[in-house]
Amino acid sequence: MTQSLQNIYADMVAKGEIHADPAQEAVMPEFERIRAELAKPVKKGLFRKAPEPPKGLYLWGGVGRGKSMLMDMFVSHLDVPARRVHFHAFMQEIHAAMHKARADGVEDALKPVAKSIIDEVKLLAFDEMQITDITDAMIVGRLFQMLFDAGVVVVTTSNRVPDDLYKNGLNRQLFLPFIAMIKEKLVVWEMVSPRDYRQNRLAGNPSYFYPADADARSEIASIWQDLTGGKSSALHLTVKGRTVELPDFHNGVAKVRFHDLCGKPLGPADYLAIAEAVRVLILQDIPILGRSNFNEAKRFVTLIDALYEAKVRLIASAADRPEMLYVEGDGVFEFERTASRLREMQSEGWGQSEG
Structure with missing residues (x-):
């Protein structure tokens, strides 16, 4: 039987690899919920409907709380195809891939880009989600909708609450549906820790x-x-x-x-x-x-x-x-x-x- 992430965390504390932290321990069940759901075997059959994917996780809080360390531990113990990437780097890849698709004459450049991600992973893990550029702001809504519709689970860390994403950005009202989508598809969890x-x-x-x-x-x-x-x-x-x-x-x-x-x-x-x-x-x-x-x-x-x-x-x-x-x-x-x-x-x- 696969060891739970809570037990893995406790073992790391016992070995002195990390210090026990109540805020980190409190969020471990959320990581384990996602890991366990994704690990369940999918029963296949002509008329079987694919199971609903688990809700993802939006883990936010101040710098130095251990969010990235927990993400590393989570991703390294998954049994499904997953990718861990910094959010800015991911969006740069999306822009480059869309540029290539347009050069190839594709009318809707985002569709093949989203499909390539959907074909590769069941879970996307982002470090430091934040939106500072209007081009990103206009893309992420459609992109994430395609990913969620295909059953891709998203787990992300951020230094800010979802409502503060793209704060004071140009045409921000067009971005608000994305924030609503994040709240619907991801459990929003604030990591409050006395340690930094x-x-x-x-x-x-x-x-x-x-x-x-x-x-x-x-x-x-x-x-x-x-x-x-x-x-x-x-x-x-x-x-x-x-x-x-x-x-x-x-x-x-x-x-x-x-x-x-x-x-x-x-x-x-x-x-x-x-x-x-x-x-x-x-x-x-x-x-x-x-x-x-x-x-x-x-x-x-x-x-x-x-x-x-x-x-x-x-x-x-x-x-x-x-x-x-x-x-x-x-x-x-x-x-x-x-x-x-x-x-x-x-x-x-x-x-x-x-x-």
Whole structure:
């Protein structure tokens, strides 16, 4: 007999692989319900109706609660074809596949794309569902309806309640039926935990390193390894029809160099999308700013404002301490607020209350 996920979790606690957490234990029956239903043999016959698929799960809560760890455990113990993928990466694949279908002359490009997914999996597991782009917002409703109609079960994690998906987005009223569908087809479960494992790993440790020398690089490499296990893939965000790339990304943590975010012609919409998609940003090699790189400095101010408002945790390496990054040229007075925010974002516990 297959061991239940609750027992597997208890075994991991007993072996010291994880710490017992009441919020994690509370949601385990939901994962086990889905696993057990999918594991039931399907009785085949000419007039037998396919059984109703189990309701999926929408697991939401603050960063660092262990949602991704539980998802890993769940997917690794399934007996049916399943796929685990970051939601942003999945939507990029959908766009690319639709583009190819259109190039092949397919009238409704979404249909073959949905069919290819339906043919491959019984369960889709998404990490960090969130919608920041209107193109995604217009596609997901039809796509998920096709998946649900075919009996594909969806399990997803998110940092926000369904009603906050695509919040303040363009033409958001057209997106509201998708939120209703999520609530109908998935059990919505808030994971409330006193522990924040990711923040605990950062608590009490420096988060701003200067100068940006070999020692700083070593410290940041250690933090990246601790937060991601060294795993990484590129994250592509679509913003107003353009693609913004974060080259190193895993489980809500991104690592990027200053030039890649502030040395390119990015604007407020790009930085807002990054702040939505990322919970911890590691920003390397912030230079001294001034007249010679005024445009980069302006973008940096905009980026910090977006990260600050979204309560994104910032880890940074820089040429000097915040107050000494911008000491000459237009904008010195305005930069004082940015320096103050950089200081505040270093304080212990900053951003912990937000998901």
